[in-house]
Amino acid sequence: MEVSFLFSLLLGFLAELSEAQYHYQGLMNYLESRMLAMEERIALWHEQNDRYNSDLKKFKQQASELLEKLSQEHSKLKLDLEGAGVKVDRVEREMDYIETKNPPKPCIKAADKMVEQEAVVEQKKKEQFFELSVCIDIVSNIRAMKILKRVGSPKGVWTKDSKTAKVYIFNGTSEDTLYEFNSVKDLSASAGVSKGKQITLPSAWTGTGHAVYDGFLYYTSERSELQVIKYDLKNGSIADSAVLPVEGQIPVYSLNPETLVDLIADEEGLWALYPAGDTINLAKMDAETLDIEQMWDTLCPRTNAEAAFIVCGTVYVVYNTRPSSRSRLQCVFDVNDMTTSGEAPLLYFPRRFGAHSSLKYNPVERQVYAWDDGYQILYRLALRKKLWAIAPPPEE
Numbered sequence: 001m002e003v004s005f006l007f008s009l010l011l012g013f014l015a016e017l018s019e020a021q022y023h024y025q026g027l028m029n030y031l032e033s034r035m036l037a038m039e040e041r042i043a044l045w046h047e048q049n050d051r052y053n054s055d056l057k058k059f060k061q062q063a064s065e066l067l068e069k070l071s072q073e074h075s076k077l078k079l080d081l082e083g084a085g086v087k088v089d090r091v092e093r094e095m096d097y098i099e100t101k102n103p104p105k106p107c108i109k110a111a112d113k114m115v116e117q118e119a120v121v122e123q124k125k126k127e128q129f130f131e132l133s134v135c136i137d138i139v140s141n142i143r144a145m146k147i148l149k150r151v152g153s154p155k156g157v158w159t160k161d162s163k164t165a166k167v168y169i170f171n172g173t174s175e176d177t178l179y180e181f182n183s184v185k186d187l188s189a190s191a192g193v194s195k196g197k198q199i200t201l202p203s204a205w206t207g208t209g210h211a212v213y214d215g216f217l218y219y220t221s222e223r224s225e226l227q228v229i230k231y232d233l234k235n236g237s238i239a240d241s242a243v244l245p246v247e248g249q250i251p252v253y254s255l256n257p258e259t260l261v262d263l264i265a266d267e268e269g270l271w272a273l274y275p276a277g278d279t280i281n282l283a284k285m286d287a288e289t290l291d292i293e294q295m296w297d298t299l300c301p302r303t304n305a306e307a308a309f310i311v312c313g314t315v316y317v318v319y320n321t322r323p324s325s326r327s328r329l330q331c332v333f334d335v336n337d338m339t340t341s342g343e344a345p346l347l348y349f350p351r352r353f354g355a356h357s358s359l360k361y362n363p364v365e366r367q368v369y370a371w372d373d374g375y376q377i378l379y380r381l382a383l384r385k386k387l388w389a390i391a392p393p394p395e396e
């Protein structure tokens, strides 16, 4: 009885146990399957992570390669840009040069020019109009000064032929001998004027108003009347001459009384600054024939005027005092009426002890060849565009 009870108890226990075991097994299976799923997910995640990592690495590498290439291209671009800048500068300089070679023509009335063919007149008119709009420079500053040498007497002229680049020395205000040098360097290397070629003219020059352009010397000589002589420096002969309609013996600049007429020769032809009453007048002449084409009153006073030069069809008159102080560029006259009064600033030359006897502007170099108390000086000019070129003046 006791055994059977125990047995049945054991059986019951065993059944219970197997039930529990069965239950436990089910739990285990469940957990196992969950674990497997998780493992799978972890494996997948690892795989993805690895892929991301390698992708990131690849991306980083590509980015750095790209950046490197970009910086290389950037520096190449910079170099290219610099090259382009240099080219632009050069083109600008060439444009400036072309502009200086083609300064504006005055408004010549075609009928006054005694040109027979209508077609030629029309052509000329067009050219004048074109060139009027091309030359738009105005002197804005005296940028630098260089004292080159001291040869000769207190008054004289030195100038460079802007066409042939030869340099000429005219010592004094009434001589018949001048000196020719192949370059400014030759002149500065020369002791005095010994290295220069000596040229003797058929008559003595008067004052300091001579000009040299394209192998021709234009100078005034006083015989019975005041003459303009065009002298061929290449073969030493007089090419032409004309009498100037200037009355009396009054100087064009009161501070240089020896100079009755100041001649300026350039690509445009020949300009003459001459006295008329209290003011300085301007004449435009044909450099070929010495015909007078047009005249203007600049309204610039002669009193205390020292010298003058022309840039781009604009006359700049330089004034000083006696005894001399600082030369200043004080009166401006534009043959094209384009420079408004007040636009050209009052400019002072660097302080010097002497006085200018001549100022000869070289349009190619944009500098003035000055003779000051026997010194040969170069003044470099800064130019800028006239205001109307940037903002056109209001219509009248």
Ligand SMILES: *[C@@H]1O[C@H](CO)[C@@H](O)[C@H](O)[C@H]1NC(C)=O
Residues within 6 Å of the ligand: 151, 152, 153, 171, 172, 192, 193
């Ligand atoms: C220049 O002229 C002055 C005075 O007329 C004279 O003393 C001098 O020797 C001349 N110089 C030259 C280089 O001809």
Ligand SMILES: *[C@@H]1O[C@H](CO)[C@@H](O)[C@H](O)[C@H]1NC(C)=O
Residues within 6 Å of the ligand: 232, 235, 236, 237
């Ligand atoms: C000088 O040269 C010009 C042009 O070259 C010529 O017309 C002239 O006859 C020459 N004069 C002399 C004197 O040789």
